[in-house]
Amino acid sequence: MLNTIWAGMIFVSFFCACVTGRMDTLSGAIFQGGTQAVELVLSISGTMALWTGFLKIAEAGGITHWLSKTLQPFLGHILPDHKEDPPALEAVSMNITANLLGLGNAATPTGIAAMKAMAKHSPARASNSMVRFVVLNTASIQLIPTMLASLRASAGSAAPLEILPAVWCTSLTALLTGLAATKLLERFYG
């Protein structure tokens, strides 16, 4: 799937650049992507390491265990394969907490840890639970979108947070749609 999409992005951009006459811009962009990726990884690696470090302490101190116990009723439904798999559940719980609190920098390392724990049971292909977990992350469940609020405030909004109820309803709709889709489609992708 990623193969097709990646190839599609490259072909589509070539044809669109032909149509819009932006071949020069496109050539320039080809050299930007790699630099951007390295810059991005360099700029996040510090916080990434910091969070995985604190995550390890939280794990050793029993915080993640407590969290996963609290979220267990909910997680058991979404990730039935990992009901009896404490390492995966703990990492998933930390990831969901980080997402809810809007700690984007902390969410990625915890998400990677969760994927690694789940991949122990299915190393070569995505398991149903992994797909559900990734969909959970792409649908972005955030209680207070601080980044958006500050963007709105700096654009001169009278009430930057007035959109919160609409954001929650929309996130929930997206999340439920995504999860329903995984449930419907997982049998067609063997």
Next chain:
Amino acid sequence: MDNAAGFLIPLCLLLPVFFGLRKGIPIFSVFSQGAKEGLQNCLTILPTLIGLLTATSMLRASGAFELLSQLLQPVTDFLGIPSQVLPLALMKPFSGSGSTALLTDVFSTCGPDSFPGRVASVLAASSETTFYCIAVYFGAVNIQKTRHAVLCALLADVAAFAGSFLFVGLFFQNG
């Protein structure tokens, strides 16, 4: 609001340290071990990111998003969806920085408290950079067979687009 958010992140660091100390864990060496794993993760996701960000920046430079928005405009006009939001909806799954730029664009042309401004806000906050998420998470465990992940995540994005439009209409009747 600002104060509560300010406490959040320091507390996230304080709590593990506190509980770790109480349990008598060698917190600093545990921390360095975890930090090392974090750096290794960064290295693992780098090749995936280079591929994805190159394709994304090509797509942005080629004008594909503008072309697609123009193509879709009759449909969105018919449905009453503000056309200013369309490029953002198309960009969102691909690029976080790109969609932030488009969001501030909508803010400066329509204003953050206008109908398109609100729809764009809700849309930006209620979906993630789908392809980045999928590439990073599956890239970290080296899995290429992602099965239905992309399709389901994109369906969630479509739902977020429809939802942002519907719920802003619902919550702000005279917007």
